[in-house]
Amino acid sequence: MSCTLSLNNISCCLGDRTLFRNVTINLTHKDKIAVLGPNGAGKTTLLKAIVGLQTISTGHFEIHHKRLETEKDFALARREVGFLFQDPDDQIIAPTVIEEVAFGLLNEGMKQSEAVAKAEAMLDELHISHLRDRITLNLSGGEKKMVALASVLVMKPAILLLDEPSAALDAKSENKLAEILKGIDKTMLIVSHDLGFIEKIGARKMFLTENGLIEG
């Protein structure tokens, strides 16, 4: 079995408080895991740790069997990872929607016309083409979430880390998103409180507790 993402014995302490310890899980390219847990359990912290935005106390991560240790390893690993922040405001940097979605592609050195075409296709797939030229700061909460998602999905990452993707979405957008995520054969860690949404994606449920990830 080839693992795309492994978490080995991860524990995280903030100050003198232990958020979680012994988090161990191996994910293959088909695994979709929903991470559940009460507010403040450390779900966001765990996701951030995987991409090196949060330091951990013990353990290590592997992506495609490569152990991540230095900031350089993490920087390379981030190319494989699509990360959706819990708060889309933290993520959006460009002034208009189309620029925001095309940013990652242009950043990789893609030609502008090509990048814009791909971004437009992505907007279309998520049914948000009408937002193309809107100012990102003026979008509604749910619209921002969809735009942030589009800019993550357009990169076609091998691993998706999604922090509450369905929060703030209306029923129609939520269904659409569930359908899309279900159709993607990629490694996914999805933090969500929405059991219905998780069912629709067909993700395996796991609970983050102080003593690790528990199947549930």
Added chain:
Amino acid sequence: MKFSPPAALFAAVIYSLLIAFRTDITVYDAFFALFLILVSIKEGLRPLLRLLRLNLIILFICATILFFHNDASYALLIFLRANLILSANLLLITPHGKMGIYYGFCGLRFPDKFTVLLFFVIKYIEILGAEYKKMRDSLKIRCFNPKTNLFTYKILGYLVGMLFIKSMEKAKSLHHAMILRGFKGKLYPFNTHPLAGSDTLLAIVLVAQTILTFWQVI
């Protein structure tokens, strides 16, 4: 040893004034600063690490004086003065965290108009720092690495622009939140820390320093 914020702030101001008006610095002038270093050893001298960084600027100023005015003793005086004042301020105020100065002024019974303004200034600097960090994380996660090309400049432009707009948005929502909660220009700080026993010691040492300094002048 930790002093209460008002006492620390008061002592920092008095000591800074004493040193700022000295025309030649002697060992006696360092008495108060050395006392602070001694009593802070247990908590660690982390605040002084910042002094090292600040010294880059101080040394730059001293170097300009040395080169353009050719006055080594004046350069040395400025170097010593700045370091004494900064070390005392850092050791007194940083242990109370970002809001230390605010609690200090509250404890010294400064008018609400002033302390409330100060509170929002500090809070706002914190918000801006957090916003900046979030955007940096966002760029990091999307593998942005700055080069010297137009694309990079454009993105950095976005960054500055968004920081500016976001700060206005934050100000607006903060304002709205205050309106909704019936803000009347007054805050109710809890952690003002009443004067403690250690403050008596601080006062004694400060008086000793004042006497030492004036004794040298006479």
